[in-house]
Amino acid sequence: MLLPAQESAVFRGMFPALDEYLVLNAAGLSPIPVSCRDAMIRMVNGFADHVYMKQDEGEKNIAEARKTAAQMVGCSPEEIAFVKNTSHGLSLVASGLRLAPGDEVVINDIEFPSNVYPWLNLQRKGVAVRTAKSVNGRVPVDAIAAQINPKTRVLAISTVQYSTGYRVDLAALGQLARDRGLYFVVDAIQSLGVIPMDVKKYGIHFLSSGGFKWLCGPVGSGIFYCDREKLNDLDITLAGWNTVANPLKYEVIDFTPKNNAQRFEEASGNYIGICGLGESMRLLSRTGIGRIEAHVLALNDYLEGKLNSRGVEIISPRGEGEKSGIFIFKPPKGEAPEAIWKRLEDRKILAAPRGGGLRVSPHFFNTTGDMDRLLESL
Numbered sequence: 001m002l003l004p005a006q007e008s009a010v011f012r013g014m015f016p017a018l019d020e021y022l023v024l025n026a027a028g029l030s031p032i033p034v035s036c037r038d039a040m041i042r043m044v045n046g047f048a049d050h051v052y053m054k055q056d057e058g059e060k061n062i063a064e065a066r067k068t069a070a071q072m073v074g075c076s077p078e079e080i081a082f083v084k085n086t087s088h089g090l091s092l093v094a095s096g097l098r099l100a101p102g103d104e105v106v107i108n109d110i111e112f113p114s115n116v117y118p119w120l121n122l123q124r125k126g127v128a129v130r131t132a133k134s135v136n137g138r139v140p141v142d143a144i145a146a147q148i149n150p151k152t153r154v155l156a157i158s159t160v161q162y163s164t165g166y167r168v169d170l171a172a173l174g175q176l177a178r179d180r181g182l183y184f185v186v187d188a189i190q191s192l193g194v195i196p197m198d199v200k201k202y203g204i205h206f207l208s209s210g211g212f213k214w215l216c217g218p219v220g221s222g223i224f225y226c227d228r229e230k231l232n233d234l235d236i237t238l239a240g241w242n243t244v245a246n247p248l249k250y251e252v253i254d255f256t257p258k259n260n261a262q263r264f265e266e267a268s269g270n271y272i273g274i275c276g277l278g279e280s281m282r283l284l285s286r287t288g289i290g291r292i293e294a295h296v297l298a299l300n301d302y303l304e305g306k307l308n309s310r311g312v313e314i315i316s317p318r319g320e321g322e323k324s325g326i327f328i329f330k331p332p333k334g335e336a337p338e339a340i341w342k343r344l345e346d347r348k349i350l351a352a353p354r355g356g357g358l359r360v361s362p363h364f365f366n367t368t369g370d371m372d373r374l375l376e377s378l
Contacts (some may be wrong), residue, residue: 029219
């Protein structure tokens with residue numbers, strides 16, 4: 001169901017970039033809202049004008065952002081750490097789990113590299129990476145199950161596949177991981193902010209997401225979830241002064257780690273970026289992630305209907321439970337995706353060539369009028 005036109009107009013006014021660009025690339029990089037920009041400017045001005053004298057205010061902002069992030073994924077604030085990006089969080093898991101030679105990790109053949117290279121890096125330690133084969137842009141649960149054996153320790157997957165838009169069955173995969181006694185590791189960057197998340201419901205042990213896509217936050221910010229029950233299963237591979245339980249007692253050397261996910265924030269963090277990310281997440285949360293999802297899916301359904309009437313080939317899986325914010329189609333008239341992408345960009349319409357087609361990923365600030373403008377420009 002589309003958001004009311006009046007509400008959409010308000011949202012559009014919150015994003016200055018939309019005055020100049022038609023942004024249909026939330027799966028790549030979203031614009032940031034005014035509230036995010038202004039929060040970061042206030043913090044920059046605070047450091048410029050007052051050095052560290054307003055650091056307490058910064059700490060309060062980070063605590064609020066942590067609380068908002070926890071609500072968004074369905075966990076406690078103690079299970080959230082802030083990271084630089086998705087790869088950062090996934091690398092904390094890959095390097096921190098006590099995987100031994102002969103242990104195995106299961107991924108799939110259409111994962112984004114962020115959720116591939118941290119696992120391939122373990123091959124130097126004798127850890128094997130098994131790859132499930134996708135089928136027509138989908139990652140079937142059966143294909144993943146077929147790769148699991150008694151040596152498997154980890155199941156790692158993205159909530160939505162970047163090159164097809166396929167939304168994986170998190171409930172089924174979480175149950176599979178529970179049944180087989182596996183760590184369930186999730187890259188959520190292509191869903192968090194547009195599709196509701198409940199890490200406890202799905203049995204997710206570790207989740208990582210950068211903030212600059214659907215969360216509408218700044219580059220260099222992200223969130224990492226670590227299930228409290230698995231906290232001590234993850235070795236600390238990045239240690240610093242802020243890792244420990246009493247970080248401000250500089251003169252006392254006592255390597256007792258914090259008893260929550262903040263042990264993975266090893267030193268001074270990206271105060272400015274986290275502050276901005278917190279504002280963007282609050283905007284999304286106030287709007288309602290379920291409402292945003294319904295709006296985005298309705299926009300993609302609208303576009304699909306128009307393209308079907310033109311006989312355009314749709315690449316993204318469109319079955320029940322498979323749809324996401326990502327919609328990919330073959331450019332009409334056999335045009336190369338890169339060529340149409342450049343032509344659209346010249347007209348200040350931002351999309352992306354992915355998966356052998358043109359990837360469109362609208363957000364809650366987009367309208368059917370935006371889709372009509374895209375169609376006119378194809």
